[in-house]
Amino acid sequence: MNRYEHHLTLAARRRPGHPAIVHAGGRTSYAELDAAADRFADGLVQHAAFANGDRCVVFLDNRVETAVAIFGTLRAGGVFSVVNATTKADKLAFVLNNCEAAVLFTQASLAPVALAAAAQAPSVRRVVVVDESAEAEGGDVVGYDAFTTVAEPGCAAARPAGVDIDLAMLVYTSGSTGNPKGVMMTHKNIEHAASSITTYLESHEDDVVLSVLPLSFDYGLYQLLMCVKMGATLVLEKSFAFPQKVLPLLASEQVTGFPLVPTMAALIVQIRNFDPAWAQGVRYITNTAAALPPAHILKLQEIFPHAKVFSMYGMTESKRCTWLPPDQLAKRPDSVGIAIPGTEVWVADDDGRPLPPDTVGELVVRGGHVMQGYWRNEEATAKALRPGRYPWEKVLHTGDLFRMDAEGFLYFVGRKDDILKSRGEKVSPKEVENVLYALPGIREAALVGVPDPIMGHALKAIVVSDREDLDARAILAHCRAHLEEFMIPRTVEFRDALPKTNTGKIRRSVLQAEAEGRPAPDEEAAA
Template sequence: MNLSSRLAEVAVQLPDKPAYVFEGERSTYGELNASVSKFASGLYNMGIRQGDHIALLLGNSPQFVIGLYGALRLGATVIPINPIYTPDEIGYILLNGDVKAVIALDLLVPLFAQAQGRLPLLKHVIICETPQGKEKGILLPEQMKSFTNVLQSGDAHFQGPELQDDDVAVILYTSGTTGKPKGAMLTHKNLYSNAQDIANYLKINENDRVIATLPMFHVFCLTVALNAPLMNGGTVLIVPKFSPKKIFRLAREQQATIFVGVPTMYNFLYQYEGGSAEDFRTLRLCISGGSSMPVALLKNFEQKFKVIVSEGYGLSEASPVTCFNPLDRPRKPGSIGTSIMNVENKVVNEFGEEVPVGEVGELVVRGPNVMKGYYKMPEETAHALRDGWLHTGDLARMDEEGYFYIVDRKKEMIIVGGYNVYPREVEEVLYSHPDVVEAAVVGVPDPDYGEAVKGFVVSKNPQLTEEALIEYCRQHLAKYKVPSSIEFLEELPKNTTGKILRRVLKERLISSHS
């Protein structure tokens, strides 16, 4: 079984059930499955074959869903790319990923018109029209095809080749903290097992209506808000762009049952004055991932909206989910929960030996969801996959009940005079201050202690001073953990999923001192 064959199965069982709703338009499972077959057939007619690489440069839309599942049905390998990446970033992935065809927004037509000579393997560019593209008067060059035409040219009864579990279904380029992004190769088994396991773990069924506002090109949304609901007959509420106003209205109008977001989204929803518990009345579950959620925010959000927020953990290399707070036992604030079914997590020291309960070490993972390796990077693959375990690079601890807690990224730990300082611990204290909206902490060079702690804060109170906030930290933290300085910013840098980028804050400090 794989994502494509499971979709076909659900379409037979529930042909008239809405598979997705987008901007008020809905498509049933029967209609979606027919579109997927037609698109796969259209690609085949263009000369795309099993094993060819197809890049998706699209936002959240029906075209993304049809393009993804259509390519998978044909046995092609899909490479989702953030469409707002720079030309250099896109060019690197297309070149490194040996991409033969691209499905892209019309706003990117000029980019592909210029890049043709530099991408020798790229044979086909399929363009999706957008209202913004029409406004700008973007015309389709002769050598490019429209998504609509490819779809209409296909056969709804197209079957596609037999797919093997170990065939690479998707290559996800991870935004590496150092160097170029690496392409994590996820097989059909990886993606299907994780989608099915998380759907079963969260008890997603045909009555669920899941808000998909995180970017679909990111693995968190791809598995939890798109693939998992489609595996069990749920309805995906596709939101092209996150806005608190839109989410509250959609949840109310569509009677949403599950919201999937990152901590920054929860913060925006919490701060938005136009939202109420009544808007979220039908939600049975809020899911948070992508980065650790400050406990103060989690408690405030739950209190305001009368809904449980359950945190999980995952990474691109694991398709992505490895841990989740169980629904049938108490959820522990600050914890990423326990291992999901079929997946093992453990905490180890530098020799790969499991550490005692409560001690901090590196989180390692194994299961049917763990990637095949990095595309064309054997050394990086050998470093990440050792003795059957995926080394995550995240520092964690486990309690006596098997609940895991992410302490921080291994590379982001700050060492002050020989003492380990985990940025998250300091950020939790900053977030607990009533005037702090967002906070991030990084290490800066210090002549006496090697490193010192520096905080960056967004405050809703213009009267809040650096001195007052440092004094607040002194009351809650050991002396060596207290920030030596705090800088107030209008906003913190974030990636497309809303994750705060400490790396960018460090780079900003380096450039200001150079």
């Protein structure tokens, strides 16, 4: 039993009646989740001729069926990819075509987008729609209930067994070209990352984790994967849009673990009528994406007096890279810590050689959690994965600039490429700029990130327009219609012209340096 879906099998045997997921529809036990994953796997095999290594794209909100699809796909020998529910049809179509998805799993409220995308993806053999209100059956489209009611239930013998080095998931992350890249993770990768994280969190089977993070976001996805590994309970909420409705669950569900991003922390510390009873059982709080401001760390420690606060750094390509032991928070609140257990990190020069303490360089990561590469993108893979210490290994060059102090603690400095991180999500400026350019009247456009202590970067669009009637409100409305929520600029600045190279390329790095209040990079001036 060395594939990750076996953790669900083991948990269902060990504690069948224990709640695996608490969700809007009620409570699903491990036995129920295990049986539902079996039915989904059988449906893939019988209704979609699913074969070893086939891909299933999951386009759903945070709901129990998302978990069913994840483990059902693995159980059928396949590869899952969870896509953010706010994704538009064109981007979803790109993902479907890029990974040559065999099945697209969605819900009734998202069916128009899903079907529009599937119509552009000839590889998709079945679109499965969940919700009783779905009336989309016929042809290649089938309702969830019909899909999971198979003629020959329990056809486990028809499923390929597979091994731990098989591909398990694709996580699509923004790329510098504007098209997302599919990060390839095997069962072994997931096991290594989950084992390391649950080790330093001291996770156990009686934990109850409250997560409002999207399951399309690897930080949110791993809350599910780690809970199933431990046989613990995941309280799954759709979002943190209404904190006063979510926070009481900390008490009513006896939550012990609470993963946050800085935007959530900012809301929590500002709540004046926070009930101390909500926080009594919380044993740990985790944070990743951007660093928490020291003032927020102090306030969280005051609000959650029994909780350890874990500051962490990671990226999709390796899940988690570093963690800061909670007893170091007071001494170095701006540090992202040390390498997670079972891994190695160092700050390197351009040739990958370790640099002395307090020297800025690129963070390099080695370990069993490092991705296999980007799906069908050899150029990007070769840039990120380079030869390591041994002939058979590749190490991850993160593209992020760090320094390490004399005691071995790491500090994030900045990013080498143009990718911005806002609200815990990676944003490709090129992708947003492509949308801006689609609006009539936009002549030049650039997206920059204004440093923000909560969001990481607050996105700002800088545009040149030849339309006098085009205002910021119209531009933002256009962005809302074509982009996921986290990619929408917060502000718009109009200019007469943007700085360019001699070849006419907009010097985004100059604009970014300006937004950060630092000198423009010299190499751009000669480009």
